[in-house]
Amino acid sequence: MGWPICGETLAFLKPHKSNSTGSFLQQRCSRYGKVFKSHLFCSPAIVSCDHELNMFILQNEEKYFQVSYPKPMHGILGKLSLLTVSGDLHKKLRNVAVNFIGASKSTPAFLHSFTINLMVKHLLSIEPEEPIAFKILEDFQTFMKGFVSLPVYIPGTHYANAVKARARLSRTVREIVRERQHENMRAGEGDFLDVILKKRSLSEEETVSIVLDIMLGGYETTATLLALIVYFLAHAPAVFQKLKVILEAMRCGNVVKFVHREAIRDVKFKEYLIPSGWKVLPVFTAAHFDLNLHENPSEFNPSRWTDKASVISKRVMPFGGGPRLCPGAELAKVEISFFLHHLVLNYRWKTQADDYPIAYPYVEFRRGLLLEIERTNGFDDH
Ligand code: HEM
Numbered sequence: 001m002g003w004p005i006c007g008e009t010l011a012f013l014k015p016h017k018s019n020s021t022g023s024f025l026q027q028r029c030s031r032y033g034k035v036f037k038s039h040l041f042c043s044p045a046i047v048s049c050d051h052e053l054n055m056f057i058l059q060n061e062e063k064y065f066q067v068s069y070p071k072p073m074h075g076i077l078g079k080l081s082l083l084t085v086s087g088d089l090h091k092k093l094r095n096v097a098v099n100f101i102g103a104s105k106s107t108p109a110f111l112h113s114f115t116i117n118l119m120v121k122h123l124l125s126i127e128p129e130e131p132i133a134f135k136i137l138e139d140f141q142t143f144m145k146g147f148v149s150l151p152v153y154i155p156g157t158h159y160a161n162a163v164k165a166r167a168r169l170s171r172t173v174r175e176i177v178r179e180r181q182h183e184n185m186r187a188g189e190g191d192f193l194d195v196i197l198k199k200r201s202l203s204e205e206e207t208v209s210i211v212l213d214i215m216l217g218g219y220e221t222t223a224t225l226l227a228l229i230v231y232f233l234a235h236a237p238a239v240f241q242k243l244k245v246i247l248e249a250m251r252c253g254n255v256v257k258f259v260h261r262e263a264i265r266d267v268k269f270k271e272y273l274i275p276s277g278w279k280v281l282p283v284f285t286a287a288h289f290d291l292n293l294h295e296n297p298s299e300f301n302p303s304r305w306t307d308k309a310s311v312i313s314k315r316v317m318p319f320g321g322g323p324r325l326c327p328g329a330e331l332a333k334v335e336i337s338f339f340l341h342h343l344v345l346n347y348r349w350k351t352q353a354d355d356y357p358i359a360y361p362y363v364e365f366r367r368g369l370l371l372e373i374e375r376t377n378g379f380d381d382h
Helices: 023-032 051-059 071-077 087-105 108-111 115-124 131-145 157-180 192-199 205-235 241-253 284-288 311-314 327-348
Strands: 035-042 043-048 065-067 262-263 267-269 272-276 278-282 347-349 358-360 364-367 371-375
Touching: 023 035, 023 284, 035 051, 043 051, 051 278, 051 284, 071 131, 071 157, 087 192, 087 205, 115 131, 115 205, 131 157, 131 205, 131 267, 157 192, 157 205, 192 205, 205 327, 205 347, 205 358, 241 311, 241 327, 278 358, 311 371
Parallel strands: 043 278
Antiparallel strands: 035 043, 065 262, 262 278, 267 272, 347 371, 358 364
8 A cells, every 4th residue: 555654645646637537546446446445645545436425425524424634734724714624613604605605606897807816806805906916816826836735844845835825815814804894894895805794703713714715715726627628629619608618628627636535434335334534535537537427538528518418417526515515616617608708709729739737636737738829800809
């Protein structure tokens, strides 16, 4: 099972094309089947490439399993992040996030710009050209680099820089929260922060944490999916319906490859026995490329969704599932479909021949997705 302590973690995390499951999973699955034992992230672990087991795990959150991100990730996420808390605190904080995200989807302002600028404006009323917006963006990028890097706290490593960037982001948001409290609730502004401050249901620390959660959850994932769509469309004619392109890019691109859980009691599912205390890693990518679930799975083919959308969507889980299902799923689709509409209408583009997406496991492009772009005679002026 690999090296002591880290076990097979390095092999499990070895980069591979993001529209594949990678050699580690391919070899293990052909040798041991879709569910196998390993030693990962300093713990004995069960890796599941079985779609039914994956759904069972997510749907039985807090009954048989619970969220269990590795300790070093807590250092970056903070102890009140939605990804680290469970039970009533998770319910309370999630409720606030779901309300905000649901309300954002329907406002036209939200649809007119993207990713981090959009989040920062909507959450905190900061305009993209303000110096503080640059500061937030910079810290954010440092944070993201370290988020899934090797957790070594030595000055200069991506991980150490990310922990510091997270602390700076917290400070920036905390200062904004305090200013708002001193201003004694400005009348009328009505951004997300005003809404939660008015409710007075969260402590200062919880408020800061939920603002960061929404920024983190919503920025990198959506930006990555946009990049994947641009990539896949460069290799396929853009004649498809937008929603099918988005769904197919999520199946093929795999923004989130797997999530972290832990068994909280002995669990028996089909022929598998999962011992209490073991780490459990449901790998979403595996079901996306399962030959028994999809025809010719490695092909990017949006038309597979025609007539079969409801069947296929049950076999694809890019947003997780159960009580922790991504609250930003619909918002991400709306944002991306708006972007796609303008892109396809106004531009044609090519990627570099040797570029492709890689799962590190977070997705990056081998060549940075440099594009050759050409404006077309579209009719879109804004
Ligand atoms: C392509 C875009 C996105 C993908 C692929 C994605 C994927 C995911 C996945 C797989 C989870 C579940 C994590 C787990 O079970 O451990 C999750 C949770 C979460 N996502 Fe997203 N997400 C996306 C966009 C967004 C957006 C736009 C927002 C916010 C505006 C957001 C906010 C969150 C939050 C707050 C959670 C934690 C939920 C909880 O633990 O209850 N995500 N996301």
